[in-house]
Amino acid sequence: GESVGLHLPTLSVQEGDNSIINCAYSNSASDYFIWYKQESGKGPQFIIDIRSNMDKRQGQRVTVLLNKTVKHLSLQIAATQPGDSAVYFCAERTTDSWGKFQFGAGTQVVVTP
Amino acid sequence: DTEVTQTPKHLVMGMTNKKSLKCEQHMGHRAMYWYKQKAKKPPELMFVYSYEKLSINESVPSRFSPECPNSSLLNLHLHALQPEDSALYLCASSPWADSNQPQHFGDGTRLSIL
Numbered sequence: 001g002e003s004v005g006l007h008l009p010t011l012s013v014q015e016g017d018n019s020i021i022n023c024a025y026s027n028s029a030s031d032y033f034i035w036y037k038q039e040s041g042k043g044p045q046f047i048i049d050i051r052s053n054m055d056k057r058q059g060q061r062v063t064v065l066l067n068k069t070v071k072h073l074s075l076q077i078a079a080t081q082p083g084d085s086a087v088y089f090c091a092e093r094t095t096d097s098w099g100k101f102q103f104g105a106g107t108q109v110v111v112t113p
Numbered sequence: 114d115t116e117v118t119q120t121p122k123h124l125v126m127g128m129t130n131k132k133s134l135k136c137e138q139h140m141g142h143r144a145m146y147w148y149k150q151k152a153k154k155p156p157e158l159m160f161v162y163s164y165e166k167l168s169i170n171e172s173v174p175s176r177f178s179p180e181c182p183n184s185s186l187l188n189l190h191l192h193a194l195q196p197e198d199s200a201l202y203l204c205a206s207s208p209w210a211d212s213n214q215p216q217h218f219g220d221g222t223r224l225s226i227l
Contacts, residue, residue, distance in 0.1 A: 036218075043219050089155055
């Protein structure tokens with residue numbers, strides 16, 4: 001079936017370095033993508049989103065890249081800080097999925113001093 | 114602080130108990146959701162409400178009963194739960210169910226079934 005997945009379950013990053021979190025999706029009809037951050041004991045927090053008519057979108061210290069040719073989504077975090085330690089989920093939906101997001105498996109990001 | 118408020122934060126109940134989880138949002142969103150999340154796993158959709166009507170039930174066992182009294186409130190009534198139902202229950206909302214806009218999550222209720 002269609003699925004959204006991540007390549008790396010855990011990513012260890014040194015403080016100050018840039019982080020790249022990857023996500024693969026298999027549904028070519030997916031047209032909207034979101035990255036969420038979930039800290040321990042909290043719910044998923046919206047970080048950034050991107051629509052399929054875009055290749056790149058930037059926020060504060062974060063950039064999302066979408067490569068529709070290879071069905072790949074990535075989240076780049078600049079100058080990673082200890083507060084960035086969390087689990088990151090990608091999520092995607094199609095126009096006709098009506099409220100249903102397909103979540104990836106998640107990547108644990110650990111920021112080391 | 115999140116704009117979606119869930120109570121209680123923690124709940125311990127026996128398999129014969131009846132309890133309810135509550136969720137509230139004041140963002141004017143007309144779509145609300147219940148998710149179940151096991152440790153180290155992504156959220157799994159349970160129910161979708163759109164304009165206070167149940168629109169999607171992801172084949173959830175009847176021991177979970179959702180209710181949407183008004184556009185700001187969402188409840189999840191629990192009865193005769195099983196130990197495998199222990200999980201984090203997340204509520205979310207969005208402007209509409211069919212819009213390309215993010216869902217906003219609460220911090221969840223951590224449920225433990227004895």
